[in-house]
Amino acid sequence: MKKLAMLFIATAFMAGCEKVTKIDTTNDAGKQVMALDYRDFDQAASEMIQSLLHSGSLNRQDGGKYVLTTSVVTNDTMQRIDTDLLTSKIEEDLSSSGQVVMTSAVGGKDSNRDSMVNDIRDVRDSAKGDEFDRNTMPNKGTLIAPDLSLSGKIYQNNLRYDKKNQQVEYYFQLKLTDLKTGKRFWQKEVLIGKRGSNKTVAW
Amino acid sequence: MKKFLLMMFFTVSVFVFCGCTPSDKRVNAAVGVKSDNVANNILTRPFYGAYSLLAGEGIDIKDVKTWRNDAGFMELQVSGRNRAVYTKQFEYRVEWLNDKGVRIEAQQTVWLRVSAKAMSDFSFTATAPSKDAVDFKINTRKAKG
Numbered sequence: 245m246k247k248l249a250m251l252f253i254a255t256a257f258m259a260g261c262e263k264v265t266k267i268d269t270t271n272d273a274g275k276q277v278m279a280l281d282y283r284d285f286d287q288a289a290s291e292m293i294q295s296l297l298h299s300g301s302l303n304r305q306d307g308g309k310y311v312l313t314t315s316v317v318t319n320d321t322m323q324r325i326d327t328d329l330l331t332s333k334i335e336e337d338l339s340s341s342g343q344v345v346m347t348s349a350v351g352g353k354d355s356n357r358d359s360m361v362n363d364i365r366d367v368r369d370s371a372k373g374d375e376f377d378r379n380t381m382p383n384k385g386t387l388i389a390p391d392l393s394l395s396g397k398i399y400q401n402n403l404r405y406d407k408k409n410q411q412v413e414y415y416f417q418l419k420l421t422d423l424k425t426g427k428r429f430w431q432k433e434v435l436i437g438k439r440g441s442n443k444t445v446a447w
Numbered sequence: 448m449k450k451f452l453l454m455m456f457f458t459v460s461v462f463v464f465c466g467c468t469p470s471d472k473r474v475n476a477a478v479g480v481k482s483d484n485v486a487n488n489i490l491t492r493p494f495y496g497a498y499s500l501l502a503g504e505g506i507d508i509k510d511v512k513t514w515r516n517d518a519g520f521m522e523l524q525v526s527g528r529n530r531a532v533y534t535k536q537f538e539y540r541v542e543w544l545n546d547k548g549v550r551i552e553a554q555q556t557v558w559l560r561v562s563a564k565a566m567s568d569f570s571f572t573a574t575a576p577s578k579d580a581v582d583f584k585i586n587t588r589k590a591k592g
């Protein structure tokens with residue numbers, strides 16, 4: 245019994261000593277993987293941001309800022325991906341660029357909306373509203389509708405390259421639409437292609 | 448032996464002069480499309496390739512242009528030439544600096560890949576993440592995988 249206990253403690257200790265390293269996400273020279281990893285999202289987002297800022301589509305003639313919302317970005321891959329991994333980077337840089345203001349009032353996903361925007365209005369219109377100083381409550385008609393919407397999809401195409409290898413193509417497609425007119429101001433596709441053994445799984 | 452050497456000299460000379468034919472630099476006729484020269488002839492290529500490897504030939508940066516686009520964002524174009532006899536893939540990262548020389552933090556500041564064809568010109572462009580950018584630094588590294 246003593247031996248068994250010792251063995252258990254030793255095993256637990258060994259498991260605790262397994263080497264774990266932090267990824268140097270700034271200068272990561274690690275191997276590529278068949279599935280999408282953070283480097284692919286970094287690359288796609290960077291190319292999208294630069295293309296948008298280069299295009300001048302966000303340059304408002306009157307010098308003001310567009311109000312932008314993120315609509316639906318569909319995950320059409322075999323992987324479980326949160327598309328916010330792409331859009332949040334784009335939103336961050338576009339906001340920082342001073343060209344747009346993001347809205348949390350409307351959006352294609354729950355994560356793009358702040359439920360408190362509606363909740364505080366529900367409180368205002370309910371009996372609970374009497375508990376608050378009316379001057380601190382948002383008035384009706386104060387929300388600003390978005391001018392532009394960002395939508396798109398991430399698509400995966402698996403191909404057989406040869407007997408031993410497969411080719412996986414990932415297409416990142418984004419579109420910027422003017423919500424008043426429906427005109428599409430900008431769109432871009434970034435392709436990330438990977439080739440590797442059939443043994444590696446791309447989902 | 449003398450005849451053989453003379454023939455070799457003649458052959459090499461022809462390739463050298465063919466390769467030096469002046470042409471519009473905007474059009475790059477690839478190996479297999481253009482006339483052979485010392486670098487791509489089936490006989491001389493292994494020697495030239497070995498020399499290129501030994502000499503460590505790689506990327507030369509020829510020109511860097513900067514300008515501001517209509518929205519006021521600084522943009523740049525880096526042009527260069529891959530002198531090696533094989534395609535070179537490398538990664539670059541542009542860090543944008545404001546008027547105080549301070550790095551502008553941005554999600555777009557990541558390593559991006561360029562593929563430069565053998566003995567061909569290449570270029571890449573970048574757009575600053577903010578109108579505050581007035582200068583930049585570019586780092587490069589060998590592409591892996």
